[in-house]
Amino acid sequence: MSDWTEQLPQAAKDFISGRRVDEVECLVSDLAGVAKGKAMPAWKFGKQTHFHLPNSIFAQTITGDYADMPDGSEFTEPDMILTPDFSTAQAVPWTADVTLQVIHDISDREGEPVKMAPRNVLKRLVELYEREGWRPIVAPEMEFYIVARNIDPNQPIIPPVGRSGRRVMAKQAYSMSAVDEYGRVIDDIYDFAEAQGLEIDGIVQEGGAGQVELNLRHGDPVVLADEVFYFKRLIREAALRHDSFATFMAKPIEDEPGSAMHIHQSVVDMKTGRSLFADETGQETPEFFHFIAGLQNYLPAVVALIAPYVNSYRRYVPDFAAPINLEWGRDNRTTGLRVPISDPQSRRVENRLPGMDCNPYLGIAATMVCGYLGLKEKRMPRPEMRGNAYIASDEIPMTMGDALDMFSECAPIRELLSPEFCDIYEAVKRAEYKEFMQVISPWEREHLLLNV
Known part of the structure; x- marks a missing residue:
């Protein structure tokens, strides 16, 4: 196993069971609870410590439209930093290949938790x-x-x-x-x-x-x-x-x-x-x-x-x-x-x-x-x-x-x-x-x- 797979929970390790992981789904929850993120080859996931998504995912409505920013500012969609929380890694057992899913922590470029993110709201409580x-x-x-x-x-x-x-x-x-x-x-x-x-x-x-x-x-x-x-x-x-x-x-x-x-x-x-x-x-x-x-x-x-x-x-x-x-x-x-x-x-x-x-x-x-x-x-x-x-x-x-x-x-x-x-x-x-x-x-x- 590569180093990152050593950080997986036991159930995810059991699911892999010596097989090669093909894909990793990098997930976050938007305001509606819809899974947003990226899917990438496992070899690429293993070589990076984080990836980016624009903060506009928290301004998207359930129909796919976007709300205006509350302060009236222009929508410049700055990137957020998404870092894997390996304790959340789980199998995706319904796919044809060997796939894992991992929920990610969300911070801004200064390393502070993004306050709009629902998971961060709960962590704050x-x-x-x-x-x-x-x-x-x-x-x-x-x-x-x-x-x-x-x-x-x-x-x-x-x-x-x-x-x-x-x-x-x-x-x-x-x-x-x-x-x-x-x-x-x-x-x-x-x-x-x-x-x-x-x-x-x-x-x-x-x-x-x-x-x-x-x-x-x-x-x-x-x-x-x-x-x-x-x-x-x-x-x-x-x-x-x-x-x-x-x-x-x-x-x-x-x-x-x-x-x-x-x-x-x-x-x-x-x-x-x-x-x-x-x-x-x-x-x-x-x-x-x-x-x-x-x-x-x-x-x-x-x-x-x-x-x-x-x-x-x-x-x-x-x-x-x-x-x-x-x-x-x-x-x-x-x-x-x-x-x-x-x-x-x-x-x-x-x-x-x-x-x-x-x-x-x-x-x-x-x-x-x-x-x-x-x-x-x-x-x-x-x-x-x-x-x-x-x-x-x-x-x-x-x-x-x-x-x-x-x-x-x-x-x-x-x-x-x-x-x-x-x-x-x-x-x-x-x-x-x-x-x-x-x-x-x-x-x-x-x-x-x-x-x-």
Whole structure:
């Protein structure tokens, strides 16, 4: 092996297993969570320490257009320095040749982290926790749909044809038979994950037709965000192998539940190794309640991060398993903030508001920044909700425009995430929102064309 392959994680070394690496994919996440970067021959990758990409990748909208720079400056697209983080190196098991993928760190020419980069935003939050002597722990849950191929955007998305030859129409949550209908896709997800060194806690059928939930282990926020970033790629590839699509849209199918990325978070005292949310007797601590209060007070200001598209707000409707409230409760899935049953050392808060369409780095950062402010401000939350919180009044912005207004006006959030990131994120999202508002939908043509 050459020197650079000695730095690879064991799973990547096992994948190579004495074979020659043909290609390396050098990846970063843009604001949407889309993988950007370069692919190059492995021999060339081994001879260089870094490569360059223009900072304009963070001004690109989901449609491929570009937002204007927030400060009104000309768009000169200076290069950023991308350096491989070898701890993230993984196999690309769906390619014909031996290929590896590596997430890269992003800095400017002075060696400072580029503040617009989503992975750097999350790293900044981790550092803020660590300065206080706290180690944040997260565990994401990924919900997504396996759907029939859809190559005409004017046609609705429908469930796939399952193993039985029938379309997967059952809405049987936790049904093993439902999972078996698209078992070949699930088998490839397991195989790809094993080759990449990714750990899956479990896969279950969710409430929608063709909807699946994949649970990940708990751990370091950046590591887990990297894993979600990788999982989205491998799940899409597994579905394509079987003539179907995997979609992470928040609400891909009418009259079906939306897809969430629930985020469990706890905090550990770095000196003692004990949970910040439990005292010596196992009782809930003031910090536990402060963390919940931070989520209640600041989540409305970060909804633009956890619900980043107009489609995201179609998930926030009553009676479709998506909480639209900021209530908290113990083992109560109707609340936006749920405290699962656990032993004291594993006590955590589950944020059920983020959609699966959010950038994993930014969705996790959004939860962390709210909890951090709660720990610093030491306020108390509202009393626990013990009943059905679905009937509670709406407490979060319900449109992209309102969410962006709240995001831009919250000084504490802007300061902690960095004004540079917040400015470019808002510019990109307003550009996307403006473009969407120029589209006339089939509903408008059907009901307004001749009736108004």
